[in-house]
């Protein structure tokens with residue numbers, strides 16, 4: 001037993017701060033995330049990756065694809081919260097956003113150099129790091145090539161162990177392919193819950209390789225460094241209704257009137273044109289509409305919020 005007073009004051013690279021609580025992750029996803037049963041595969045991958053009885057061969061790379069508002073960031077937040085005590089605020093969790101961190105196409109070389117040094121610096125402090133790259137489709141092509149060697153390293157390089165890191169890429173790339181394929185399967189009578197990862201993985205990897213953005217002709221994909229492509233299915237009416245109820249509940253309204261739920265539903269655009277099966281914005285933009293209704297019709301709940 002060793003006691004390190006520094007760890008009282010700041011985050012340390014140990015089990016207390018990095019509990020890696022997979023059961024908590026499973027429970028959170030099952031109870032809070034609607035309609036995305038394939039994220040279970042991501043959980044299994046993470047669980048295997050950090051399994052103390054099995055040494056990972058390389059860093060784990062997961063790539064989440066789907067329409068806006070289908071839960072990619074939401075799920076990532078649960079992953080961070082279950083693996084790290086401080087969740088998204090942990091100094092071992094890093095969130096890069098395409099348009100914010102890599103806005104200029106002509107600076108790719110500089111971004112790549114900085115990113116390489118920076119990743120190495122962090123991983124050398126603590127190997128169990130989570131790197132999230134959001135809006136990969138809005139990053140200049142080639143950015144991911146800076147990450148590629150780190151994902152590829154199988155051994156300790158210059159004293160740094162890259163194999164325990166987790167990389168999660170989020171994008172809308174491939175969303176159209178996912179939606180169309182989902183639509184076809186749905187027409188053929190397949191149930192959403194019956195769909196498997198391998199119904200989609202090949203389709204996505206081929207699709208993202210050709211679409212513009214950070215994955216475009218990327219070495220990361222060419223060399224098969226992405227371990228799992230996870231499709232996020234478009235949200236249907238019953239999922240969106242659950243999201244709306246969640247938003248009411250968050251504002252202490254546990255029994256919202258049906259007409260109020262409908263009022264929010266009326267704001268949502270549905271596609272594709274023939275079936276109108278999916279919400280074009282998923283569960284996004286619901287929260288502000290619900291906030292307005294709560295302020296207007298549930299004054300007591302609004303007070304509780306303050």
Ligand SMILES: Nc1ncnc2c1ncn2[C@@H]1O[C@H](COP(=O)(O)OP(=O)(O)OP(=O)(O)O)[C@@H](O)[C@H]1O
Pocket residue numbers: 032033034035036066067068069070071072073074075171172243282283284
């Ligand atoms: N599958 C889901 N189950 C429950 N709530 C969801 C789901 N998807 C989205 N939401 C709700 O909608 C909000 C926005 O979703 P989120 O930010 O995860 O979308 P996204 O897929 O990351 O979109 P984008 O591609 O625009 O980044 C979440 O914070 C959550 O409240």
